[in-house]
Amino acid sequence: METAAADRVTVHKERNSALAAALARLPHPMALGVVYCDPAEDFTAAWEHRTPHRPMNRDDLQTLMTGKIAWVVG
Secondary structure, eight states: EEEEEEGOOOOOOOOOOOHHHHHHHHOOOOOSOOOOOOOOHHHHHHHHHOOOOOOOOOHHHHHHHHHHSSSOOO
């Protein structure tokens, strides 16, 4: 395994997209850790934020299974 001197190691902020892109374009990059962290809301939080829901009760399940909006698996 090749080692590098401390003065040859680049440490960067994970939200610096310009430096992350430059590191990814190196001919022989040796990336350890996070190259870029996209500061976006995670899927679960986004879904729950945009789609309010309540727990399903027995009547809701019955309506779902026998209602007009249904599908057939065959």
